[in-house]
Amino acid sequence: MRPIADRYVMLMASLPSIRLLGEKELPINPARLAERLKLLEPDDRTELEAIAAILSWNRIDTGEDDAAYMARAERTLAAIRSATLRAAALERLEIRTVIAALRRRHAGEPAPAQGTLWGIGRQVETIRRNWSQPDFGLGHQMPWIGPAREKLESGDSAGLERLILDTTWRAAGRHEFGHEFDFEAVVFYLMRWQLADRWARYDADAAAARFAQLLEAALPKSQAYEDAA
Amino acid sequence: MNELMVILGWLGVFAPVGLGAIGSAIGVTIAGQAAIGAMLETDSGYGRFVGVAAIPSSTVIYGIVVMFSLQRTITPENGAGLFGIGILTGLALAYASVWQGKACASAIAASKSKPEIFGLSLAPAAIVEGFAVFTFVFALVLAGNIKG
Numbered sequence: 578m579r580p581i582a583d584r585y586v587m588l589m590a591s592l593p594s595i596r597l598l599g600e601k602e603l604p605i606n607p608a609r610l611a612e613r614l615k616l617l618e619p620d621d622r623t624e625l626e627a628i629a630a631i632l633s634w635n636r637i638d639t640g641e642d643d644a645a646y647m648a649r650a651e652r653t654l655a656a657i658r659s660a661t662l663r664a665a666a667l668e669r670l671e672i673r674t675v676i677a678a679l680r681r682r683h684a685g686e687p688a689p690a691q692g693t694l695w696g697i698g699r700q701v702e703t704i705r706r707n708w709s710q711p712d713f714g715l716g717h718q719m720p721w722i723g724p725a726r727e728k729l730e731s732g733d734s735a736g737l738e739r740l741i742l743d744t745t746w747r748a749a750g751r752h753e754f755g756h757e758f759d760f761e762a763v764v765f766y767l768m769r770w771q772l773a774d775r776w777a778r779y780d781a782d783a784a785a786a787r788f789a790q791l792l793e794a795a796l797p798k799s800q801a802y803e804d805a806a
Numbered sequence: 807m808n809e810l811m812v813i814l815g816w817l818g819v820f821a822p823v824g825l826g827a828i829g830s831a832i833g834v835t836i837a838g839q840a841a842i843g844a845m846l847e848t849d850s851g852y853g854r855f856v857g858v859a860a861i862p863s864s865t866v867i868y869g870i871v872v873m874f875s876l877q878r879t880i881t882p883e884n885g886a887g888l889f890g891i892g893i894l895t896g897l898a899l900a901y902a903s904v905w906q907g908k909a910c911a912s913a914i915a916a917s918k919s920k921p922e923i924f925g926l927s928l929a930p931a932a933i934v935e936g937f938a939v940f941t942f943v944f945a946l947v948l949a950g951n952i953k954g
Contacts, residue, residue: 591847
């Protein structure tokens with residue numbers, strides 16, 4: 578833990594509290610948030626940009642090759658100075674890896690071949706080996722996988738989105754314990770802001786259409802997808 | 807050796823004020839920065855935030871009182887006693903101030919968006935104040951037993 582920095586006490590105290598599934602309008606708008614973030618120290622701003630570049634969907638180039646993205650993510654994770662932020666970022670990527678695996682399996686894809694780069698985190702090999710198991714053999718450490726699978730299979734995209742956001746929100750809460758007025762607290766606040774923003778702007782119909790579009794782009798020749806369609 | 811004991815005695819006499827002032831300065835700064843931040847987000851209650859930010863300043867006052875209770879002719883015989891009581895009192899007051907400042911900052915940050923918890927949010931800071939008061943009271947009690 579780094580020493581408490583006065584400017585972050587002021588910054589954190591100037592930010593309103595956020596609830597995930599609260600109002601449809603966020604308590605602080607992006608312009609005002611950006612204004613407050615001018616208090617960040619240059620090194621911390623650089624680190625924040627790097628973390629956002631691997632975690633924020635707005636910053637991830639969907640045209641980027643999976644292997645290139647994963648290599649970039651691994652480099653960024655290794656460069657994060659704070660062990661707390663490194664662990665939080667890794668867990669967020671692991672959640673996405675599990676969700677990606679659920680979606681791939683749901684689309685009828687076989688388990689990824691050994692040695693291929695398809696996910697990030699400590700569970701990648703476990704998932705690959707237990708591809709046919711409903712919870713990939715991870716139910717004990719990730720109890721949300723079961724409900725997520727059920728929602729995916731029943732086509733409840735809004736419920737799945739809500740579950741993913743809630744799981745990510747709780748994970749952030751576990752990591753941020755003890756960080757109230759430091760750089761870590763700022764990063765966790767921004768993570769929460771993004772999650773709340775995503776939910777506030779969530780439109781179930783648009784999301785379903787977007788998912789189908791992405792699936793079509795990613796799996797143009799998949800027989801399973803053609804069958805499902 | 808005698809001179810060293812006298813030097814230690816002087817350090818002990820002034821430590822409660824010196825260390826208490828350092829702790830109060832840090833504690834009030836931390837809580838004060840939170841108060842300034844909260845003012846950016848709220849339209850009222852500024853005086854309340856500033857008042858909470860000043861809470862950690864109490865420890866330096868305790869330090870001043872302890873200093874007067876320790877003040878006497880310093881001799882090689884009482885130097886060690888003055889040093890022990892003074893230094894530990896100063897450290898305890900400084901530490902309490904810094905952490906009280908953090909507790910006050912949290913209270914300010916929480917109560918800005920939920921004013922109804924203002925009183926309750928100050929409970930941790932009040933408990934820390936209680937520890938500082940323990941140090942203060944028992945330093946006074948023990949100071950009376952030191953000869954000189």
